[in-house]
Amino acid sequence: MTSVMRLIRAVRVIEFGGPDVLKLHTDVPLPPPEANQVLIKVHACGINPVETYIRAGVYARKPTLPYTPGTDVSGVIEDLGKDVTSFKKGDRVFTTSTVTGGYAEYTVASVDTVYPLPDQLSFKQGAAISIPYFTAYRALIHKASAKAGEIILVHGASGGVGIAACQLARAHGLRVFGTAGTPEGLNLALANGAHKVFNHREKDYIDKIQEATGGDGVNVILEMLSNINLGKDLQLLSTGGRVIIIGCRGPIEINPRDTMAKESSITGVSLFSATKEDWRESAAALFAGMEAGWLKPRIGPEYPLEKAPQAHVDIIKGAGATGKMVFVI
Numbered sequence: 409m410t411s412v413m414r415l416i417r418a419v420r421v422i423e424f425g426g427p428d429v430l431k432l433h434t435d436v437p438l439p440p441p442e443a444n445q446v447l448i449k450v451h452a453c454g455i456n457p458v459e460t461y462i463r464a465g466v467y468a469r470k471p472t473l474p475y476t477p478g479t480d481v482s483g484v485i486e487d488l489g490k491d492v493t494s495f496k497k498g499d500r501v502f503t504t505s506t507v508t509g510g511y512a513e514y515t516v517a518s519v520d521t522v523y524p525l526p527d528q529l530s531f532k533q534g535a536a537i538s539i540p541y542f543t544a545y546r547a548l549i550h551k552a553s554a555k556a557g558e559i560i561l562v563h564g565a566s567g568g569v570g571i572a573a574c575q576l577a578r579a580h581g582l583r584v585f586g587t588a589g590t591p592e593g594l595n596l597a598l599a600n601g602a603h604k605v606f607n608h609r610e611k612d613y614i615d616k617i618q619e620a621t622g623g624d625g626v627n628v629i630l631e632m633l634s635n636i637n638l639g640k641d642l643q644l645l646s647t648g649g650r651v652i653i654i655g656c657r658g659p660i661e662i663n664p665r666d667t668m669a670k671e672s673s674i675t676g677v678s679l680f681s682a683t684k685e686d687w688r689e690s691a692a693a694l695f696a697g698m699e700a701g702w703l704k705p706r707i708g709p710e711y712p713l714e715k716a717p718q719a720h721v722d723i724i725k726g727a728g729a730t731g732k733m734v735f736v737i
């Protein structure tokens with residue numbers, strides 16, 4: 409284990425604010441890994457909407473300033489803490505968290521948040537596993553208790569979590585409906601597990617979804633934009649249907665009566681609330697998906713670290729999602 413403090417290129421946030429507070433520095437000190445940590449040379453890092461809320465200072469969990477954003481890294485182990493036996497230098501890995509931040513050339517991560525990256529997945533794909541797939545699993549299995557044969561609507565199927573959810577739901581034997589806002593997004597959902605797709609920018613798309621269920625309604629909805637859709641979702645549900653709130657960017661008025669006759673439910677999901685046991689179970693299921701081949705992250709726009717501010721604008725205000733956004737380092 410080296411004890412020399414390295415200077416690396418990394419994006420730093422000195423104060424909370426707009427995308428421009430993401431500054432690329434070239435002299436960021438990186439501590440050597442502690443006993444149960446590893447040092448990873450980062451090849452790619454996933455870009456997630458939550459990182460924009462944290463950067464803006466509007467998220468419930470605020471890091472101590474200054475900080476480097478990013479949790480979903482993939483790369484190669486460069487150094488090991490003295491107690492680490494499960495990895496060796498040169499191993500390809502991905503992470504579900506980091507200690508020093510992922511928008512960087514190197515990162516330090518605690519060994520219990522590091523996983524081997526299978527050979528058949530690229531580094532970019534490795535950076536698209538953590539938040540998207542662990543959230544999709546938590547929503548579909550832990551919260552919705554979805555069963556084979558049920559109809560699921562992935563309301564926002566063209567982004568990181570949506571594509572993961574389509575692949576996962578299809579592999580679990582559900583009938584999968586997905587929505588997107590562009591032809592590219594619709595095709596992506598279809599190519600990644602959706603049986604039927606609908607454009608959420610069309611006026612009558614909710615009627616079309618209802619029609620496609622034969623009038624019985626949707627059993628499970630994984631909702632990426634609940635502040636727009638929750639009222640419509642409650643109308644779409646079947647008897648005993650469940651809406652799982654994954655994404656929300658503001659308040660919405662609903663009529664609670666819409667849940668009564670159908671005894672439907674609304675459940676929130678937070679990946680940060682997952683226990684260690686939940687993470688272990690999700691990881692086991694997701695590794696089975698990598699082995700079987702259905703877990704295949706689809707990469708969308710790629711950015712260098714210099715373009716971090718642009719990436720944060722695009723993930724919130726882009727013209728339409730086309731897969732997972734990543735930094736390539």
Ligand code: NAP
Binds near residue numbers: 566632
């Ligand atoms: P993303 O890659 O940016 O994708 C956003 C998705 O939302 C796209 O499929 C987009 O479709 C869709 N969308 C846009 N307008 C919509 C509308 N009117 N109705 C339905 N969907 C719409 O983001 P992500 O990583 O998949 O995350 C999605 C949301 O989940 C974000 O709000 C994120 O913060 C949240 N999230 C929450 C958790 C949690 O633990 N609760 C974990 C991860 C993510 P088009 O672009 O094709 O229109």
